[in-house]
Amino acid sequence: MIKVVKKNEASALQANLLRIGSCLAALLAAAMLMSLLGYNPLVVYSEIFKGATGTLYRFQETVNKAIPLVILSLGISVSERMKFSNIGAEGQFYVGALAATFLAFNLPENIPAVVMLPLMMTAAVVAGGLWCLFPAMLKVRFGTSETLVTLMMNYIAIKWVSYLQYGPWKDPKAYGFPKMPKFTENEIIPKVLGIHAGWIIALVLVVLVYLLISKSKLGYEISVLGENEQTAKYVGMNTTKILLIAVLISGGLCGAAGMIQSSAIEKSLTDSMSGGLGFTAIITAWLARLSAPAILVVSFLFAMLLQGSSYLQTALQIPAAAAELLQGIILFFVLASEFFTQYKFVVKKSSKGKGAAV
Amino acid sequence: MEKEVFIKLENISKTFGPVKANRNINLELRKGEIHALLGENGSGKSTLMNILSGIYSPDGGSIMLDGKQVAFDSPKEAIEAGIGMVHQHFKLVDVLSAQENIIAGQCKGVFINKAKMTESILTICKKYGLTVNPNKKIYNMSVSEKQTVEIIKVLYRGAKVLILDEPTAVLTPQETRVLFEIMRNMKREGCAVVIITHKMNEVMEISDRVTVLRKGESIATIDTSSATPEQLTELMVGKAIDLDLERVQVDPALVKEVLKVENLTVLNGERREAVSNVSFTLSGGEILGVAGIADSGQKELCEAITGMMKIKSGKVVFKGENIVGLSPRDIIKRGVSLSFVPEDRLGMGLVAGMNIIDNVLLKSYQNMPGLFVDRKEGRKKAEEIVQRFDISTPGTNQIVKRLSGGNIQKVLLGREIDLEPELLITAYPVRGLDIGASYNIYDVLNQQKQKGVAVLFIGEDLDVLLGLCDRLMVMHNGKIMDIVDPKKITKDEVGMLMVGRRPEGGELYYD
Numbered sequence: 001m002i003k004v005v006k007k008n009e010a011s012a013l014q015a016n017l018l019r020i021g022s023c024l025a026a027l028l029a030a031a032m033l034m035s036l037l038g039y040n041p042l043v044v045y046s047e048i049f050k051g052a053t054g055t056l057y058r059f060q061e062t063v064n065k066a067i068p069l070v071i072l073s074l075g076i077s078v079s080e081r082m083k084f085s086n087i088g089a090e091g092q093f094y095v096g097a098l099a100a101t102f103l104a105f106n107l108p109e110n111i112p113a114v115v116m117l118p119l120m121m122t123a124a125v126v127a128g129g130l131w132c133l134f135p136a137m138l139k140v141r142f143g144t145s146e147t148l149v150t151l152m153m154n155y156i157a158i159k160w161v162s163y164l165q166y167g168p169w170k171d172p173k174a175y176g177f178p179k180m181p182k183f184t185e186n187e188i189i190p191k192v193l194g195i196h197a198g199w200i201i202a203l204v205l206v207v208l209v210y211l212l213i214s215k216s217k218l219g220y221e222i223s224v225l226g227e228n229e230q231t232a233k234y235v236g237m238n239t240t241k242i243l244l245i246a247v248l249i250s251g252g253l254c255g256a257a258g259m260i261q262s263s264a265i266e267k268s269l270t271d272s273m274s275g276g277l278g279f280t281a282i283i284t285a286w287l288a289r290l291s292a293p294a295i296l297v298v299s300f301l302f303a304m305l306l307q308g309s310s311y312l313q314t315a316l317q318i319p320a321a322a323a324e325l326l327q328g329i330i331l332f333f334v335l336a337s338e339f340f341t342q343y344k345f346v347v348k349k350s351s352k353g354k355g356a357a358v
Numbered sequence: 359m360e361k362e363v364f365i366k367l368e369n370i371s372k373t374f375g376p377v378k379a380n381r382n383i384n385l386e387l388r389k390g391e392i393h394a395l396l397g398e399n400g401s402g403k404s405t406l407m408n409i410l411s412g413i414y415s416p417d418g419g420s421i422m423l424d425g426k427q428v429a430f431d432s433p434k435e436a437i438e439a440g441i442g443m444v445h446q447h448f449k450l451v452d453v454l455s456a457q458e459n460i461i462a463g464q465c466k467g468v469f470i471n472k473a474k475m476t477e478s479i480l481t482i483c484k485k486y487g488l489t490v491n492p493n494k495k496i497y498n499m500s501v502s503e504k505q506t507v508e509i510i511k512v513l514y515r516g517a518k519v520l521i522l523d524e525p526t527a528v529l530t531p532q533e534t535r536v537l538f539e540i541m542r543n544m545k546r547e548g549c550a551v552v553i554i555t556h557k558m559n560e561v562m563e564i565s566d567r568v569t570v571l572r573k574g575e576s577i578a579t580i581d582t583s584s585a586t587p588e589q590l591t592e593l594m595v596g597k598a599i600d601l602d603l604e605r606v607q608v609d610p611a612l613v614k615e616v617l618k619v620e621n622l623t624v625l626n627g628e629r630r631e632a633v634s635n636v637s638f639t640l641s642g643g644e645i646l647g648v649a650g651i652a653d654s655g656q657k658e659l660c661e662a663i664t665g666m667m668k669i670k671s672g673k674v675v676f677k678g679e680n681i682v683g684l685s686p687r688d689i690i691k692r693g694v695s696l697s698f699v700p701e702d703r704l705g706m707g708l709v710a711g712m713n714i715i716d717n718v719l720l721k722s723y724q725n726m727p728g729l730f731v732d733r734k735e736g737r738k739k740a741e742e743i744v745q746r747f748d749i750s751t752p753g754t755n756q757i758v759k760r761l762s763g764g765n766i767q768k769v770l771l772g773r774e775i776d777l778e779p780e781l782l783i784t785a786y787p788v789r790g791l792d793i794g795a796s797y798n799i800y801d802v803l804n805q806q807k808q809k810g811v812a813v814l815f816i817g818e819d820l821d822v823l824l825g826l827c828d829r830l831m832v833m834h835n836g837k838i839m840d841i842v843d844p845k846k847i848t849k850d851e852v853g854m855l856m857v858g859r860r861p862e863g864g865e866l867y868y869d
Contacts, residue, residue, distance in 0.1 A: 211730075217723060220731045223712070224720065230706045233666055234696070235720045236687030 004343050015341045022337035026330040033325070039318065051311025052304035058311065060195050064265060066303035067198040068093070068257045068274075072281035073299055074209045075253030077290040079132070081213060082226040082246050088135065088150030089254040090278025091157035092128035094271075096255025097262040098161055099127035101180070101269040104187040105169065113186040120187065121259055128255015129248040131157065136247040140240050154278070162271040169269075180268045189264040196264035203296075205253065210292035212249070222246050254278065280306075287334060305330075361388040363425075364550050365410070365441075365519060370419035372405055379405040382419070383576045385569055387519060387550040392541055394561040394582070395554045396594055397571035398792035399763065403554045404446075406571070407521045411443035412436030442512030443521040448504050450496045456507045457492035460514050482513050486543045501652060502533040509540070520544060521552045526560060527818070528652060531853035538564050556594075556793075558587040559821075570594050595793055603800060603825030608643035612810035616642050616781055617663075622672035624655075624662045632658035634836040635672070640812045642780065645803060647827030647844070648816040651856050655836035656816045657698070660783050663814075664696045665689040676781065690721060695779030697770050699786045707770050710759035714751065715740045717758050718773050743772040747802075764795035771799065775806060782806055785816035800826055820849050834858040 031041030052062045072089045079086040086092075100120035107116065135149035164180070171181040189196045213219040221242045225232040232239050258274075266273045284302050288294035309323025365387040372380040380402045387393055397403045408414045410421065412430030421428050423439055430436040433443075450459050461475050476492050483490060490506050499507070505525060512520055522541075526534045541551050541564060555561060561568050562582060569579040570593040577593050592598050617640040626632035633655045640646045648656055661667035663674055665686040673680050681689055698706050708717050719736040726732050740754040747768045751761055758766055771787055784803070788796040803826070807813055817823045823830055824844040832839045832855040839855040854860070 215730045217726070217729060217731050220716070220719070220723060224709050224716075227709045227711050228706075231709055231720070233686065234664075234698075234706050236665075236685060236690050236724075238685075 002345050002347055004345060018337050018340055019334060022333040023330060026333035029333070030326045030329045033329070034322075037322075039316065044312065044316065044318070047312055047315050048305065048308030051308035051315065056194070058307065062300070062303050062307040063195050063199055065306050066300045067196075067202045068261050068277050069281055069284055069299040069303055070202045070296055071205055071257035071260070072254055072278055073285040073288065073295045074205055074292060075128075075250045075257070076281055076285040077288070077292065077295060078209065078213070078222070078253065079247055079250035080226075080285060080290055081219075082222045082243065084136065084139075084226075084243065084247060084250075085147045086132060086150050086247070086250050086254075087147055087282065088132060088153050088251070088278075089281050090274055090276070091150070091154035092131045092251045092254035093258035093261070093274050093278050094154075094157040094161050095131045096124035096128035096258030097269050097273070098157070098164070098258075099123040099255070100259040101169075101183075101262060104183050104263075105181070109184050109186065111186060113188075113190070116186045117189060117263070120263065121256060124255040124259030125252040126255070128258065129250075129252035131255070132247045132251025133244060136244055140243065158271055161269060165269070165271050179270065183263060183267045187263060188267055189260060196260075198260040198264050201256070201260065205256075206292050206296050209253075213290075213292065218242070218245065283331060287331075361390050363387070364389045364423070366422040367406070367410065368420050368422065370406060370409060370421075371417050372402075372409060372414060373417055378574050380409070380416070381574045383571070383574070385576060386579070387552065389518075389550055390545050390548045391566045392545050392551045392553065392564055394565035394568040395552055395571065396556065396558075396561055396568050396590060398556060398594060400573075400792070401571040401594075402574040403571055404523060405574075407443060407523060407552065407554060410436070410519075411441055411521060413443075437512070437515045437517060440516060440518035441521070442515060442517030442519065444505065444508045444512060444523065444525065446523045446525075446527065448508055450504060450507060452497045453495065455493050455495050456490050456499075456503075456510075459496060459507055460492075460511045464515065479510060479514065482510060485547065486513065486540055488540055501528045502530075502536070505529070505537070517549070519550045519552070521554070523554045524556075525553065526555065526557065530651060530856050531820070531850055532857065534560075558590060561590065562587060572596055591793070603822060604804060605826065605828065606804045606808055608808050608810070612643040613641045615639055616677060616812040617814075618673075618675040619663070620673040620675065622659075622662060622674065623670045624658045624667055625670050626658055631670075632836050633662060636833075636836075636838050637672075638831055638838065638841060640781070640814060642810040642812045643807055644829070645807050645813040645815050645827045647823040647830040648814065648833060649820060649823050649830055649852055649856060650833035654833040654856075656785060656833060658836075659833075660696055660698055660785055660814075660816065663689075663783060664694060687724065690777075693778075693780040694783070695774040695777055695781065696783040697774040697785070697787060698783075699767055699770065699789045708758055708766065711757060713757055714744065714749075714754045714761075714769055717769055718743060718754075718776075721773065721777060739776070743769070743776055746776075747772040748798075764791045767791060767795075767799070771802065775802065779811065781812045781814070783814045783816075786818060787815075788822075789818070796822075820852055824849065824852070832856055 027045070034041040034044055051058060053059050072093060075092070076086055076089050100123055103120050103123050107119070131153060132150065135144070135146045135153065138144040138149055139146045166178045169180045171179055173181070189198060191197065192200060213222065221232070221237050225237065225239055225242050229239060261273055262269050280302065284298045285295060288298040305323070305327060309320065309326065312318045312323060313320055363386055367383060367385040370380050370383045371378070383402065383406055385406070395403045395407070405414065409416050412433040412435050415429070415431065428439060430439070451462070454462070457476060457479060460479055461470070479492055482488070488506055488510060490503065490510060494503070496504060496507065505528070509520070525537060529537060541553070544551050553560070553564065565582045567579060568582050568585065568590065570577045570590060572594060588598070619639070620637050622633055622636045623631060624633040636659065638646070648659070650656055658667055662669050665681070665684055665688070669682050672682070674682050676692060676694060681692065709720070715733055715736040718740040719731060722739070723731050726735070737754055743749070744751060744754060749761070749765045749768045749772065751765060758769060761769070767787060771784065774782065787799050791799065800822070803813055803815060815823070815827060824847070827844050829841055830844045830847070830852065831841045832852055834856060835858060839858065839860065842852070
């Protein structure tokens with residue numbers, strides 16, 4: 001008979017080894033599946049790696065995918081620290097992009113980029129922050145579940161963008177295609193070292209969020225509130241104020257990611273531009289255990305997987321679904337490994353034979 | 359006449375990670391005896407009984423029942439063999455009635471024959487002298503009624519061995535006496551009763567034999583009639599210990615009114631009056647004790663004074679200033695400090711997942727200049743507190759929840775005292791601590807008193823409250839029953855006040 005037994009809590013090193021081990025186990029399990037499907041797993045893996053980093057262009061594409069993932073994960077990590085589960089990164093991403101696009105379409109074209117881009121960024125941060133503030137206020141006032149409200153507000157944001165794309169903001173010069181006009185040059189984030197400057201923003205934000213959470217008073221308050229609300233109140237923290245500021249930051253970061261994506265990648269606004277990044281970022285934030293430096297690493301690895309898998313489609317004619325399967329398997333193993341940081345299995349002889357000499 | 363051996367535990371061992379909770383423990387239970395299991399917190403009493411009742415399985419050793427070896431894989435198997443346990447934290451369904459709780463999981467077939475079941479419950483009650491209304495809902499019951507239901511639940515399942523885990527911790531002296539009577543009835547019926555406790559007077563009063571555990575080992579089993587409390591304490595602690603509490607004298611110049619509470623009324627979360635029209639004063643250099651059964655408004659009183667709970671009416675005057683309506687932070691700044699040790703020990707005042715430094719900083723980080731938390735200063739302060747209060751930890755980076763209970767409480771109390779408050783409110787500071795650690799804490803409270811601090815001490819153990827405090831306030835149902843002189847009142851009289859009855863001719867300071 002197999003029994004689950006609680007063991008000593010694993011040290012940080014053991015836990016990390018366990019996580020790395022579970023990733024390897026996931027690759028192994030996925031390899032078996034691929035063999036069953038008739039592919040050579042070694043070839044598949046090397047193609048994924050090549051697809052993500054093989055040429056300068058592919059590497060740049062990988063970075064392009066990593067940038068929004070990093071910033072969204074940072075945003076999510078701030079609110080998750082406080083145990084406020086923000087499932088609304090996707091929506092905040094879109095309203096951020098929407099606010100930036102609104103300015104882009106309505107301000108005169110002759111505003112220089114050094115003024116225009118910060119304006120768009122500010123609008124995006126404010127919009128994303130407010131989109132996240134609203135569920136937080138409902139929670140404070142009426143005790144609603146932030147998980148549900150942030151989730152539902154995603155769909156409002158996306159449908160709103162769709163409406164504009166198919167309606168009022170449709171480009172009249174697009175021969176009836178439902179798409180918005182392209183941004184003008186002053187509204188597009190310039191490239192630095194061949195990749196749009198969003199990567200600099202992402203790196204700066206990693207440092208800032210690290211300082212915020214690990215060093216600042218506000219970050220300390222956020223962590224205390226997340227761990228124990230009773231204690232936070234007991235030491236005199238204004239828990240409502242801390243909650244609202246933290247969700248503003250969280251939503252603001254997600255909004256910023258939306259602005260960067262629309263300005264640098266899409267150079268416009270579309271209702272499909274996130275491709276579910278706001279949800280993927282929840283996974284990367286948790287895999288990184290909400291630590292800002294780890295988010296950078298995990299997001300990049302995840303971007304490699306995303307980019308490599310899309311290359312796989314063309315290189316080996318493996319359907320995209322197979323790549324998603326691989327992601328799913330990795331996730332399953334890593335999440336399951338958390339269980340083993342606290343528990344272990346022991347095989348025990350059944351003791352049904354009562355009265356027998358042992 | 360030697361009674362028949364019923365259960366024999368031999369060389370029982372159980373390890374939890376690095377902790378050896380039980381090491382080769384031997385215990386023998388006889389039919390028709392009350393056997394006390396005496397030991398400090400962490401000595402392995404509860405683990406041993408959880409093994410006997412099938413919740414844990416031992417790593418080594420054997421259990422003999424009537425001379426036959428048995429092994430239980432679940433509490434169900436244990437109860438089928440006649441071994442039942444009443445836990446410290448009751449396991450009852452609040453919205454169901456006593457009867458429904460008792461028969462839960464015991465019905466074979468599709469239909470329930472209620473009348474027959476009521477009858478068999480009442481038969482059991484009659485046999486052992488228990489009183490219960492089978493149709494009363496659990497949420498309408500007092501703690502002692504709930505305990506009765508737990509006991510019947512076990513007896514209904516045919517238990518011949520009843521294990522009671524610290525059953526008197528939640529009872530008044532009067533209720534304890536009723537419980538002891540029930541235990542004696544069970545003994546007369548030939549059952550074996552095990553009582554887990556660390557209260558010496560109860561061991562002496564009720565038990566036939568006593569087994570002392572220390573640090574996971576069984577030290578000795580003796581006939582209670584041939585033992586003295588001093589001897590048992592020494593066996594339990596491992597060294598002789600002075601059990602006398604000292605009521606220290608203070609410099610009269612320090613004694614001046616610090617806190618005055620007038621007609622304080624506080625509503626709890628359900629808008630019920632948790633504290634009703636409470637008035638008292640407290641001076642520097644004085645320890646005012648608060649006695650009362652659980653949930654009599656102690657927590658709400660603490661939270662109201664420290665600004666954590668809204669006050670419906672009344673005044674809280676601290677050094678001449680009415681502090682009602684001030685934020686908790688402002689009240690802390692004026693020199694009021696609260697250290698409340700809740701039942702789970704970590705619920706309020708500490709952050710379990712953070713290290714000692716971050717926990718020490720909780721009340722002082724706000725006064726640091728700039729936007730950032732200065733953890734260097736925090737480390738210095740944490741090291742001071744660790745040294746001053748003799749906290750055993752590998753370092754100040756240690757996560758608080760990995761410390762032992764006593765050390766966790768020292769971190770909390772140490773931080774509060776380090777802030778040099780003028781009013782120190784401390785609730786259940788020795789909850790779950792061993793004798794040595796408890797006496798350390800009483801010493802700390804006495805030191806504070808001598809420094810002129812006003813101490814409001816909410817406690818559980820009446821012996822301690824009576825021995826340590828200068829005055830004792832007894833609460834019942836949110837009201838103050840009386841404020842009495844601990845030198846003049848008896849424990850029984852306090853017990854009566856705790857359940858809302860006033861002893862006749864008692865001296866009243868209040869009303």
